[in-house]
Amino acid sequence: MTFSTFCRRAGVALLGALxxxxxxxxxxxEPGPYTYDKAMTIQVGETWTKYPRVNRTKSQGLTIDGxxxxxxxxxxxxxxxxxxxxxLDREKILPVFGSDMLLGEVAEFTLDSLSFIGMQNTTxxxxxxxxxxxxxxxxxxxxxxxxSGLSYQGMAKAAIHDEQLYLILYYAPAEYYYGxxxxxxxxxxxxATIL
Amino acid sequence: MIRLKTLFFGATMALLSACASTNVDPIEVGARPDKTTDEAxxxxxxxxxxxxxxxxxxxxxxPALNAYVRSVVCDIAGEEYCxxxxxxxxxxxxxxxxxxxxxxxxxxxxxxLRAENEAQVAFVLGHEFTHYKNRHSLKNWRxxxxxxxxxxxxxxxxxxAGAGAASDLGGLVALxxxxxxxRDLEREADExxxxxxxxxxxxxxxxxxxxxxLMDEIATSDSRRKKRRxxxxxxxxxxxxTKERIATLQDKANQMPGGVTNEARYVEMTGRFLDEWxxxxxxxxxxxxxxxxxxxxxxxxxxxxxxxxxxxxAYRQRRGxxxxxxxxxxxxxxxxxxxxxxxxWRYIGDSYRRKGNVDGALSAYQTYLEKAPNSPDRAxxxxxxxxxx
Ligand SMILES: [Zn+2]
Numbered sequence: 348m349t350f351s352t353f354c355r356r357a358g359v360a361l362l363g364a365l366x367x368x369x370x371x372x373x374x375x376x377e378p379g380p381y382t383y384d385k386a387m388t389i390q391v392g393e394t395w396t397k398y399p400r401v402n403r404t405k406s407q408g409l410t411i412d413g414x415x416x417x418x419x420x421x422x423x424x425x426x427x428x429x430x431x432x433x434x435l436d437r438e439k440i441l442p443v444f445g446s447d448m449l450l451g452e453v454a455e456f457t458l459d460s461l462s463f464i465g466m467q468n469t470t471x472x473x474x475x476x477x478x479x480x481x482x483x484x485x486x487x488x489x490x491x492x493x494x495s496g497l498s499y500q501g502m503a504k505a506a507i508h509d510e511q512l513y514l515i516l517y518y519a520p521a522e523y524y525y526g527x528x529x530x531x532x533x534x535x536x537x538x539a540t541i542l
Numbered sequence: 543m544i545r546l547k548t549l550f551f552g553a554t555m556a557l558l559s560a561c562a563s564t565n566v567d568p569i570e571v572g573a574r575p576d577k578t579t580d581e582a583x584x585x586x587x588x589x590x591x592x593x594x595x596x597x598x599x600x601x602x603x604x605p606a607l608n609a610y611v612r613s614v615v616c617d618i619a620g621e622e623y624c625x626x627x628x629x630x631x632x633x634x635x636x637x638x639x640x641x642x643x644x645x646x647x648x649x650x651x652x653x654x655l656r657a658e659n660e661a662q663v664a665f666v667l668g669h670e671f672t673h674y675k676n677r678h679s680l681k682n683w684r685x686x687x688x689x690x691x692x693x694x695x696x697x698x699x700x701x702x703a704g705a706g707a708a709s710d711l712g713g714l715v716a717l718x719x720x721x722x723x724x725r726d727l728e729r730e731a732d733e734x735x736x737x738x739x740x741x742x743x744x745x746x747x748x749x750x751x752x753x754x755x756l757m758d759e760i761a762t763s764d765s766r767r768k769k770r771r772x773x774x775x776x777x778x779x780x781x782x783x784t785k786e787r788i789a790t791l792q793d794k795a796n797q798m799p800g801g802v803t804n805e806a807r808y809v810e811m812t813g814r815f816l817d818e819w820x821x822x823x824x825x826x827x828x829x830x831x832x833x834x835x836x837x838x839x840x841x842x843x844x845x846x847x848x849x850x851x852x853x854x855x856a857y858r859q860r861r862g863x864x865x866x867x868x869x870x871x872x873x874x875x876x877x878x879x880x881x882x883x884x885x886x887w888r889y890i891g892d893s894y895r896r897k898g899n900v901d902g903a904l905s906a907y908q909t910y911l912e913k914a915p916n917s918p919d920r921a922x923x924x925x926x927x928x929x930x931x
Contacts, residue, residue: 440764440827445861449892451919459859462825467599467633474919485922492599 373398376409382542383407386423387513390538393531395419403433417519417528419535425512431460439463446510450474450485453505457516458489466491466499479506479513480540490521500525504536513541564684566677571622581643581680588642595630595646602631602651610811611649614664618738619671627674635823637756641670643679654812655819655835656756658842660804661739661748668735676734678727685724732787736794745803746795753788755838762834764827813845817883820852829860847879851886858889866893884914888923900930 376395382388384407398408409419422431430441442459445452451474458469469491477486484506491499501518517532519525575581595601602608608631616624627645636652647670649663657663673679732749740746816839823832836853840846854872857865870893876882877890887910894902907923917923 440829442827442859443861447896449895451888451922452892454919459825463827471918473921475921476925487918494598494600495594496597496599498599 383421384423389535416524419517422514454487482506482508564681585644588644618668618742641674660808661744662752664739665749668738669731672731672734745801746798750788750791762830764830847882850876
């Protein structure tokens with residue numbers, strides 16, 4: 348018995364995971380200040396590759412070694428009722444952001460979104476108070492596995508400003524790759540401000 | 543993921559023999575197909591798949607649960623066949639079990655969540671065992687190949703691409719050629735499966751009850767498309783879940799003496815996974831079905847702290863009109879039971895905090911930190927307590 352209509356893989360993609368399309372060109376993001384979507388600024392210390400924006404999301408994917416090895420995504424001005432991810436399968440109902448979420452719930456919403464696209468066993472490992480420029484924020488870390496058994500580690504910084512979500516999310520295989528750019532990502536998160 | 547080379551090996555095998563017979567005998571205990579046969583090709587594909595499955599994060603590795611599920615399979619299949627089968631509990635929130643020709647059986651946690659007792663699970667496993675014993679994958683493979691060799695190759699090519707893109711064991715697309723058994727083989731699996739299960743002493747009425755319950759669940763789905771498909775009685779293209787199918791099983795059951803359901807043992811073996819399985823089910827975001835499942839379990843009356851918490855979670859995450867009120871009611875109810883997860887108090891605190899009830903929030907947060915002193919969000923909760931007390 349295989350109810351394949353039930354379990355057909357959704358054409359789901361999140362943030363980094365969706366930048367696989369080869370038709371659109373990727374561009375380099377050189378060290379220095381970067382303003383995303385006229386809404387968020389960060390300071391970048393290494394050269395990142397910027398994937399083309401997918402219009403249906405409020406996110407920008409970045410990577411250094413390829414999206415499977417490290418993914419940094421910037422999300423700005425995500426409105427209430429909007430999902431962080433999108434799916435081609437309209438039957439799927441996505442986790443959506445709510446502007447009345449507390450920041451702890453934002454962390455859960457982020458992990459729910461990752462679970463939705465197939466990360467297994469997502470677990471929040473630490474959630475601490477932080478600042479996103481002048482705005483009250485949280486920093487959190489998490490772990491998860493992909494189906495093949497590879498373990499991932501991640502960290503993120505989130506704030507709600509003017510009822511909209513601002514999120515910087517990083518994840519990479521726990522073995523070697525997470526640590527490889529951890530310091531760079533810390534610096535990016537420390538430097539982030541909301542415009 | 544099914545590797546390309548094995549898929550092409552399978553495809554080549556298919557071309558080698560022109561028009562093979564679809565009349566195959568049941569598999570013998572300990573049998574392994576001759577290397578030169580198409581059947582060996584099928585087995586090799588599944589051996590590769592199984593290698594990946596063993597490393598997968600999707601495997602539920604709890605020894606007691608695995609031993610329990612295996613014991614149910616062995617009860618209905620008999621020890622000899624059981625020795626030829628490897629049974630894996632797989633963390634997928636869908637109602638499913640699969641059986642591959644090489645003796646690999648997957649039992650998905652979504653099935654264990656939905657079954658009400660051991661007899662219901664046994665029926666599904668008996669159904670799967672019939673697919674295996676009667677070599678339905680081989681029959682099916684040959685039937686498809688006889689229909690069109692060229693078409694098959696195309697299917698394989700497409701399937702390989704699909705599996706690559708999915709890049710995990712969800713390469714189910716690739717397996718659909720093996721598992722889409724069609725109506726006749728499904729009926730055979732239902733009927734023989736039923737016989738195995740009742741011969742092992744289980745209550746036959748549970749087979750129809752399981753299908754009925756699944757139909758009831760789908761009727762509560764948030765997905766209009768899914769409901770429409772059920773209305774056309776064809777939700778599972780390979781698995782027509784029809785009134786006829788239910789009626790057939792019901793008739794068979796009525797001619798049998800009653801049997802055991804082993805509900806108490808089932809509840810004992812699966813109860814401690816309910817929180818995790820219902821949480822995983824919520825990843826599907828079908829709140830209607832999730833609430834149906836929670837309510838069914840609440841009616842059973844066991845682990846109510848966990849279950850009211852789970853229902854509150856469904857309401858909280860659905861974020862519909864009035865859901866915040868329903869959520870806080872259920873969190874509060876959950877908090878009166880021993881088995882309520884510590885998180886219950888965090889959400890009660892969150893809810894008070896949103897409403898501006900600082901004292902209520904403080905008290906709930908303090909309880910939360912007492913119950914879960916090492917919770918990962920401790921610093922954030924403590925900050926609120928420090929700022930407000
Ligand atoms: Zn079947």
